[in-house]
Amino acid sequence: MLRYASMRIIGAIPTLLLVIVIAFLMVHAAPGGPFDAERVLPPDIERNITHAYHLDESLPQQFQRYLRGLLHGDLGPSYRYRDYSVSELIGKALPLSIWLGSLAMSVALLLGVAAGLLAALQKNTFFDRLLTGVAMIGISVPIFVVAPLLVLAFAVHLNWLPAGWSSSSGLSRYLLPVFALALPQIAYIARITRGGMIEAMSSDFVRTARAQGLGTVSIVRYHALKPAMLPLLSYMGPAIVGILTGSVVVEQIFGIPGLGRLFVLAALNRDYTLVLGIVILYAVLIILFNLLVDILYGLLDPRIRKR
Amino acid sequence: MSRTSDNNGAGWRNCLLLCTLLALSAGGCAGPGDAAVTVLQRTLGVEPESLDYHKARTKQAGDVQRDIGEGLTGYSATGELLAAAAQSWELSEDGRQYTFTLRPESRWSNGATVTAAHFVYSFRRLVDPRTAAFYAQSLADIENAAEIIAGELSPQSLGVEASGDFELIVRLRQPVPYFLSLLSHPSTFPLHPPAVEALGDEHARPGSFVSNGAYKLDAWEVGSVIELSRNEYYRADDETAIDKVRHHIITEAQAELNRYRAGELDITANIPQESLQAMREQRPDEVRVAPYLGNYFYGLNLTRPPFAGNAKLRQALSMAIDREAITEKVTGRGETPAYGWVPPGVAQYESPQFPWAGMSAEERHAEARRLYRDAGYSEEKPLQIELRYNTSESHKRIALAIESMWRVVLGVKTDLINEEFQVLLSHIRAQEITEVYVSSWLGDYNDAHTFLHLLESDSPSNMFGYRNEEYDAQMRRAATKTDPYTRQLFLEEAERVLLADHPVIPIYFRVSKHLVNPRIQGWGDNVLDYHYSQHLRISLPD
Numbered sequence: 001m002l003r004y005a006s007m008r009i010i011g012a013i014p015t016l017l018l019v020i021v022i023a024f025l026m027v028h029a030a031p032g033g034p035f036d037a038e039r040v041l042p043p044d045i046e047r048n049i050t051h052a053y054h055l056d057e058s059l060p061q062q063f064q065r066y067l068r069g070l071l072h073g074d075l076g077p078s079y080r081y082r083d084y085s086v087s088e089l090i091g092k093a094l095p096l097s098i099w100l101g102s103l104a105m106s107v108a109l110l111l112g113v114a115a116g117l118l119a120a121l122q123k124n125t126f127f128d129r130l131l132t133g134v135a136m137i138g139i140s141v142p143i144f145v146v147a148p149l150l151v152l153a154f155a156v157h158l159n160w161l162p163a164g165w166s167s168s169s170g171l172s173r174y175l176l177p178v179f180a181l182a183l184p185q186i187a188y189i190a191r192i193t194r195g196g197m198i199e200a201m202s203s204d205f206v207r208t209a210r211a212q213g214l215g216t217v218s219i220v221r222y223h224a225l226k227p228a229m230l231p232l233l234s235y236m237g238p239a240i241v242g243i244l245t246g247s248v249v250v251e252q253i254f255g256i257p258g259l260g261r262l263f264v265l266a267a268l269n270r271d272y273t274l275v276l277g278i279v280i281l282y283a284v285l286i287i288l289f290n291l292l293v294d295i296l297y298g299l300l301d302p303r304i305r306k307r
Numbered sequence: 308m309s310r311t312s313d314n315n316g317a318g319w320r321n322c323l324l325l326c327t328l329l330a331l332s333a334g335g336c337a338g339p340g341d342a343a344v345t346v347l348q349r350t351l352g353v354e355p356e357s358l359d360y361h362k363a364r365t366k367q368a369g370d371v372q373r374d375i376g377e378g379l380t381g382y383s384a385t386g387e388l389l390a391a392a393a394q395s396w397e398l399s400e401d402g403r404q405y406t407f408t409l410r411p412e413s414r415w416s417n418g419a420t421v422t423a424a425h426f427v428y429s430f431r432r433l434v435d436p437r438t439a440a441f442y443a444q445s446l447a448d449i450e451n452a453a454e455i456i457a458g459e460l461s462p463q464s465l466g467v468e469a470s471g472d473f474e475l476i477v478r479l480r481q482p483v484p485y486f487l488s489l490l491s492h493p494s495t496f497p498l499h500p501p502a503v504e505a506l507g508d509e510h511a512r513p514g515s516f517v518s519n520g521a522y523k524l525d526a527w528e529v530g531s532v533i534e535l536s537r538n539e540y541y542r543a544d545d546e547t548a549i550d551k552v553r554h555h556i557i558t559e560a561q562a563e564l565n566r567y568r569a570g571e572l573d574i575t576a577n578i579p580q581e582s583l584q585a586m587r588e589q590r591p592d593e594v595r596v597a598p599y600l601g602n603y604f605y606g607l608n609l610t611r612p613p614f615a616g617n618a619k620l621r622q623a624l625s626m627a628i629d630r631e632a633i634t635e636k637v638t639g640r641g642e643t644p645a646y647g648w649v650p651p652g653v654a655q656y657e658s659p660q661f662p663w664a665g666m667s668a669e670e671r672h673a674e675a676r677r678l679y680r681d682a683g684y685s686e687e688k689p690l691q692i693e694l695r696y697n698t699s700e701s702h703k704r705i706a707l708a709i710e711s712m713w714r715v716v717l718g719v720k721t722d723l724i725n726e727e728f729q730v731l732l733s734h735i736r737a738q739e740i741t742e743v744y745v746s747s748w749l750g751d752y753n754d755a756h757t758f759l760h761l762l763e764s765d766s767p768s769n770m771f772g773y774r775n776e777e778y779d780a781q782m783r784r785a786a787t788k789t790d791p792y793t794r795q796l797f798l799e800e801a802e803r804v805l806l807a808d809h810p811v812i813p814i815y816f817r818v819s820k821h822l823v824n825p826r827i828q829g830w831g832d833n834v835l836d837y838h839y840s841q842h843l844r845i846s847l848p849d
Contacts, residue, residue, distance in 0.1 A: 032729025035441075037364070038746065040736070040767040044436075044457045045443050052439035081529060082357040083511055092529055148561065155569040163569040164562060165531055166555070255557050255566075257530025265354075270729055 005291060012287045016280070020070075023279040024063055027272045034079035034270040053079060066276070075280075076273035080266065086277040089262060094281070097251075097258040101244035103178045108185035113232070115186070116193025120228075121216065123198055131190065138187025147180040147253045164255040177254045181247055185239065192235055196228040203227070226300050233300065237293035241285045345845045346551045347827070350563055352576040354556045355533070358524065359511035360496045361433050361440040366749070366836075367576075371533055371554055372493035374840045376520040379407055379426070379475075379490040384842040386753070386833025388488055392421060392497065392519065393475075402482030402789040409473040414540035415499050416516075416523040423469035429498040431462040442494035448486065450478045482789045485754035492751065496520075521547045521841035531556060535840070548829075548844040567822050573845075574827060574838070578820040580701060583640055586822065593822050596641040597832035598652045600750035601817035602758070604645070605694075605709070608741045609810060610772035613682075613690060620682035620690070621809035624743075626663060626675035627716035628709055634815050637708050638701065641820075645813035648802055649758045652834040655795050656755040659803045672716050679717045691720045696745040697728040705814070706745070735770050747817070753835055755798045762805060773810040 035041070035049050050056045054065060069076055075086035119131040154176060155163035162173050200206060201224055209219050251261040259278065266274035355368030363372065373381075381391035390396075393407040413421035433440050434447075434455045443456050450466025466478035479486065489495065499517035503510045510516065513534075516524045521544070522535035533554040537547055555572065557563040560579040564586075566572050578586055578594065586594050607614040607621060614621055630644030646664035649656060663671060684690045694710065696702040706723050713719035721743075726734065734741050750757040760766055763782055764774045778801055785797035819836040828844040 030729070031733035036729060036732050036736075038732070038748070038768070040770060041441065042444055042447075042456075042767045044453075045439075045441065048436040048443075048456070048458075049439040049441070052437070080356055081354075082362040083359060083509070084529065089529060148565070151562075151565050151569075156565055159569065163566040163571055164555070164557065166553075166571060252559050253562050255531065255555070255559070255562055257528055257556075261530060268728070 005295065008291050008294075009287075012291075015287065016283055019283045020067075020276070020280060021063075023276055024066065024272075025059075027267075027270070027275050028059060028062075030270060032270055034272060036270070053077070066273075070280075075277040078266075078271055078274045080269040080271040080274065086273050089274060090259065090277055090281060093257060093259040093262045096256065097260065098244050100174065100177060100181065100256065100258065101240070103174065104181035104185065105240060105243050107178060107182040108189055111182075112186040112189025113193050116190040117197055117220070117228075119190065120194045120197030120201065121220070128194075132194070135187040135190045138183055139191070143180055143184065143247065143249045144253070146183055147176070147250055150176050150180055151253065165257070173254075177250050177256060180250050180253075181243060185243065188235070188239070189232060192232045193228065196231040197224065200224040200228040230297065230300060233293055233296055237289045238286065241282070241289050244285070344550045345548070345847075346553060347549045347574070347840055347843060347845065348553050348555065348572045349574040349840070350555045350557050350572055350576040351533070352558060352560070352563075354530065354558070357511065358516065358527070358533075359508070360429070360493045360498070361438050361442070362508075362511075363493065364441040369493050370838075371535075372496065372520075373837060374520055374522045374535055374552060374554075375516065375518045375524055376493060376496035377413075378492065378496045379409075380487050381491050382833070382835065382837050382839070384829055384831030384833070384839070386831070386835055386837070388491065388753070391491070392426075393490075396487075402484075403479045405477045405479070405486065406470075407475040407477070409475060410542055411473055412542045413519060414542060416518050416538045416540055417499070417502075418540050419499065419517075420472070421497060421519050422472040423475040424472075425497040425500060426475050427465075427467050427469050428500045428503075429496065430467050431465050432498065432503070433494055434465060435462040440494065442492065445489050445492050445494045448479050448481065448483045448489075450480055453480075481786060484789070484791060484794055485752050485756055488752040488754060521839075522552055525551075543841075547841050549840060552840045564822070567824075572822075573824040574830075575822040578640075578822055580638065580640060583820070590822070592825055595821045595823050595830065595832060596818050597836075598643065598650065598834055599817040599819040599836050600650055600653065600753065600757075600834045601747060602645055602648070602650055603642075603705075603745075603747045603814050603817060605812040605814065606735065606741075606744050606746040606771050607811060608735075608738055608743075608772065609774075610738045611742075613692065614742070615772075617682055618809055619678040620684070621812070623675045623678035623682060623717060624713060624719070625661075625809055625812045626671050626678070627719075628712050628812065628814065629668065630814060632712075633705060633708055637704050638815065641818050642815040643818075645815050648762075648805055648811070648813055649755045650750070650816040650834070653750070653755050653758075654753045655791055657795075657799060658755075659799055659806060661806050675716055684717075684719075686718050689718045689720050691722075692742045693722045693724055693740075694743045694745075695724045695726055695731055695734065695741060697731045698725055702745050709814075738770070738772055743812075746811075749817075750835070755795075755802070759798060759801055759805070762810060771810055775804065775808055775810070778804045778808070 033055065041049070054062060066076065075090070078084050078086050078089055081089060115131055119128040122128050151163050154161045161176055165173055206219055206224055209223050248260040248264050250256065251258040262274070263278045266278065351367040351370060353365055353367045355363055355365060355371055357363045357368060358371060358375070360372060360376065363369065377392045379391060379393040381389050383389050392409060392413055394410045396405055396407045398405055409421065409423055415421060430446055430449070432438050433445070434443050434452050436456060436458045446452050447456065451460050451464045454460040455462050455465055468476050470476055497519060502515065502517040506515055513524050513526045518524065518538070521538060521541045523538040525536050526534040533556070535552040537544065537550050541547065557566065560577045563572070563575050563577060564579055564582055567575050609615055634642045634644050643651065646660040647658045649658045651658055663674060666674065694706055696706050703725065710721040710723060713721055731744065735744055748758060748761060759782060761768050762773050762778065763769065764779050781797060781801035781804055785794050785801060788794035788797060823830050826846050828846050829842050830838065831842070
């Protein structure tokens, strides 16, 4: 297992390098630069600024400089937030996004799996149809509709919860964003779990177990649950990365200083180093989580482990 | 197998954590606070890029910096220029040398005395090419500044000197009538040299920023909030009423409004257009809409056909726009229709208007059609142009309205092109494919020059390619006048030359829009839209 994991990690290095090169070329190819604004700077001042950030060097020189920094663990200075380095900005935003994302994912898993299992076990009953319907709504109504409605209801009208992110509002500030983040995930997870469970329950080994006289609870617990979770597991890898690295919409609406919002602003501001830093982080996380999912697959399904 | 069960365990722990969280939060929406400490909750619509006076660029950075630092001059709540760190000044007869007397009681946030040498240090750092300051041009009129910025002279040669601890002498290249208002700009605030020498580029961070304003910087949570607290060493600390200021960074106007309505904010930076009417009805005393030193206009590419050398066509398009319909029906925020270039409310200036501003709509349209024909266009041979705007609902609505006005009055065929802001900017700069595009200009200081300079041939921001020798000559003549009234006449004449030539199409003059909680006292509307926290008070309920 260890050998497999280390081979996969070494194999990911060229991929990562390719991501860096493509991202570097793309941010520099985008029209406009990090210091462009309606107010054009006098040529001397513009020259001083581009020189200070080495933007007057050729692209290969800039790339070399960037890569050299990267090898020393330096993601460079942010072009937009001139008092901060990229590592500092990511270092502040990432823990918050991870914390919110983990909370949301935990809620989503708990409710989603439970609802999916119940629906699968009561296939084609009223409860199943109700749940499938609600899940459909959960998937199709976008967060940018749900989140402002939550704010209007719970913050503006009822005044129970804060409308935005403020350290003075304590832990209550987590509730609405976590719920808004979790909502679509609950729906997805419930649907995937339901599908996986129905398939597992109709498989030959479950039929055999039933023939041997085992009750539903034992069948689900010892035979059906693990294979039913496989489709969910492959969904979870990218979904966790997505939710941990922050949701632009939720962060924008609640004013949360997370990574998603930072990424979008960086792209709009042409903050080259910050965009690159976050892209590299995303790439590393996706590679790691896919690896983790593959390892978990092996643990859940002995056939894969043997292969 | 053991790993799987570990994983499940983590899930349950997370769940437990959340349950605890839910239980904890249910009872504690409002945070604990000391009733004796007054806290002002206000908003910045855009995150400052830096709080270093020499690295910042946005108005929002300035809003925070004006709370933290203090220049030689400043503004009152209603926008009058005041002596701030300087208690008085004298101007030499030729208008080229200022001698400022500083207030001996001025202190840094660490208790040290603010001296003239600190201003000299800051001014030199601003123009030093190594600082790479956006606003280095604030002081470009000081002797040798341009040469220092260009890297030809050392910063030591800048025309400023400290004569004793409290006297500062500034020598200018030429008389600059608006120089005192430039000195209220944060890029000219003093720096505490030992702090900057010790910390370099990191001197402006929370915890280490030594400043001389009414407040000091406590914390900056990027993307969320900048927190300030009273600087007890400030020279007029006994006049500061509010103890703590929280500048929340909220870029989404609707989210900002929700937080205001939920009682979390005292002052907003904006009011969303679609909610303004509702707010006017529900909270008439809290809506503050006031003229603002900014205009909204359509820029024309004057380096290419159809607009190069075609003033008649430019005027025809300008006259075909019903500006009242746009400000009343499309934007509806209380903007003033623009029939000139310099906004109303600028100090010592009477903004001229287009000669046709007083015509009725019918007369205007008839004249527009005549000019359109004279320019070589007709129903059979209509003008086809591209109108570019950056992604925004408001720009889009205005563009749609103007497209239909041009079509109905003149028969112009307009393609609307929506581009991301940076893409639009790069197209405007290249002057290759643009024809008409949305643009706006915000004044840096309360003087007509901040607007008129934009259209001079040598202005870096003149992206239209406008060249008019008569206009340039008029602006040069105004620059040499030390008598304010004579200068005003020359500037107004320059604007008349400009308006006759129609290099751009002004549409409306901007307004500032805020919601201000009734408990906030001391708020004053002003054209610069500067609202120093030190001028505000919070009236506590009895």
